């Protein structure tokens with residue numbers, strides 16, 4: 001692994017925020033060496049729970065935060081996206097969710113939408129060379 005800090009975006013829909021907080025807790029040591037970005041509410045909740053993390057909250061997802069992260073993907077400013085999606089609830093900003101996951105696919109950015117996949121992504125990105 002290079003000395004450059006990994007840049008990871010963390011996003012969760014409301015029904016999945018507790019799952020993401022729990023996941024961050026499990027991986028807090030690896031994440032403490034990364035530069036983290038989050039949509040507004042997700043990012044602030046992570047900071048409330050883990051104030052030691054280098055987390056920058058952006059706008060709330062429905063108010064442009066998903067699109068800010070999409071732009072970071074297009075500008076090659078992220079190494080991974082952890083996005084715990086709620087598959088059971090309709091979202092007024094579904095188009096933003098789709099745009100964000102689409103860009104992660106377009107740019108072949110490692111994207112995890114559940115804790116088990118996120119485990120693989122963080123292990124893959126932090127393993128020694």
Ligand SMILES: O=C(CO)COP(=O)(O)O
Pocket residue numbers: 011012013014038039040041042043059060061062065066096097
């Ligand atoms: O809605 C979201 C992602 O689509 C998440 O946004 P918040 O973190 O602001 O709740």
